[in-house]
Amino acid sequence: MSLGGVVRFRAVARSFYSKGAVFNSRKVRDFAQKSAQTPYSTYGATGDPEGARPTPRRPPNKVSVFLFPGQGSQFVGMGRGMLRYRNVKEMFAVAQKVLGYDLLSLCLNGPELDLMKTVHCQPAVFVTSLAAVERLNHENPAAIESCVAAAGFSVGEFAALVFSGAMDFAEALFAVKVRAEAMQKASDQTPSGMLSVVGRAQANYKHACLQAREHCLTLGIENPVCSIANYLFPDGRVIAGHREALDFLQKNSRQLHFVRTRLLPVSGAFHTSLMEPAVEPLRDVLRQLRVRRPEVAVHSNVDGERYGHEGHVRRQLARQLVSPVKWEQTLHEIYERARGLGFPHTYELGPGRQLGATLQKCNMKAFQSYTHVDVALPEDGQGDE
Numbered sequence: 444m445s446l447g448g449v450v451r452f453r454a455v456a457r458s459f460y461s462k463g464a465v466f467n468s469r470k471v472r473d474f475a476q477k478s479a480q481t482p483y484s485t486y487g488a489t490g491d492p493e494g495a496r497p498t499p500r501r502p503p504n505k506v507s508v509f510l511f512p513g514q515g516s517q518f519v520g521m522g523r524g525m526l527r528y529r530n531v532k533e534m535f536a537v538a539q540k541v542l543g544y545d546l547l548s549l550c551l552n553g554p555e556l557d558l559m560k561t562v563h564c565q566p567a568v569f570v571t572s573l574a575a576v577e578r579l580n581h582e583n584p585a586a587i588e589s590c591v592a593a594a595g596f597s598v599g600e601f602a603a604l605v606f607s608g609a610m611d612f613a614e615a616l617f618a619v620k621v622r623a624e625a626m627q628k629a630s631d632q633t634p635s636g637m638l639s640v641v642g643r644a645q646a647n648y649k650h651a652c653l654q655a656r657e658h659c660l661t662l663g664i665e666n667p668v669c670s671i672a673n674y675l676f677p678d679g680r681v682i683a684g685h686r687e688a689l690d691f692l693q694k695n696s697r698q699l700h701f702v703r704t705r706l707l708p709v710s711g712a713f714h715t716s717l718m719e720p721a722v723e724p725l726r727d728v729l730r731q732l733r734v735r736r737p738e739v740a741v742h743s744n745v746d747g748e749r750y751g752h753e754g755h756v757r758r759q760l761a762r763q764l765v766s767p768v769k770w771e772q773t774l775h776e777i778y779e780r781a782r783g784l785g786f787p788h789t790y791e792l793g794p795g796r797q798l799g800a801t802l803q804k805c806n807m808k809a810f811q812s813y814t815h816v817d818v819a820l821p822e823d824g825q826g827d828e
Contacts, residue, residue, distance in 0.1 A: 630711025
């Protein structure tokens with residue numbers, strides 16, 4: 444991507460944000476500037492430990508946490524009925540300019556095979572997730588104002604960062620476009636995939652990956668890849684790598700103490716070293732885009748920790764491509780608290796309920812205050828509400 448291309452997309456972004464989209468809204472900024480601390484936060488809304496001013500703590504049941512889904516949550520029909528909410532039509536109009544195709548039509552009508560492609564589903568999940576923020580702002584604006592933390596699964600991290608004010612919508616969407624194209628290109632170089640695994644308590648996932656790599660060596664595969672790509676919940680993992688390695692794991696699942704295995708409908712081994720060719724294209728575009736310190740604490744997939752300064756955001760987003768998504772660890776980081784303290788209200792914003800399911804398995808008490816903000820409604824309304 445050239446610098447001139449970035450400038451053109453910035454012009455699109457400025458035009459869009461002059462309309463006051465909620466995910467870069469004054470409400471979020473004003474709340475973040477108060478640096479309201481919560482029982483699970485020692486630093487305040489920006490996640491900056493330096494210079495945080497002590498302020499009265501809000502009761503834990505009076506704040507909210509936002510979770511944004513990733514690839515795999517998409518479905519034909521998402522976006523239906525969402526144009527009734529302010530800014531959503533403009534979001535899809537900007538998306539058409541950035542992407543060069545009609546994303547809204549693809550979301551609404553498919554075809555499903557096209558929507559499932561990495562190059563299409565990542566932008567689709569990103570845009571519809573932020574459309575869900577618009578819906579929540581219309582139905583429950585207090586949830587927006589009281590948000591103290593956010594996290595996104597894989598590509599969902601970009602939606603979390605846009606919501607936090609760290610990135611602009613159009614620029615982040617262009618980064619998602621570059622990311623998806625680079626990941627697809629890397630996937631095409633090696634027959635690979637991802638395997639969802641639920642194991643028994645005695646399952647040793649790292650050793651299973653080692654055995655699978657050794658099996659690949661016997662087949663003459665040089666530098667075989669098989670590693671944990673997602674930590675989902677206790678005894679729930681996604682393992683990714685060469686197809687032959689995943690075949691070995693499935694065929695030997697009983698001996699490896701796996702209760703259930705399922706190949707995921709994705710085109711490559713995401714979040715493994717096989718994505719290394721995709722890192723530099725994403726890193727290059729991130730260098731050229733404007734990135735700011737998040738105004739709401741956003742947790743990184745790489746280690747579950749909060750993003751700090753702008754350089755930290757750029758660095759971790761690039762590392763994320765070849766690092767496992769530590770979602771279980773992220774949830775523990777967000778919801779860990781002293782015994783007897785309450786939990787924030789959690790909103791999953793976007794297609795699917797997968798993140799709610801993982802929260803339920805990781806922390807049932809936190810899940811009791813969970814709400815899914817769907818992105819498919821009965822029918823479109825007319826104009827803004």
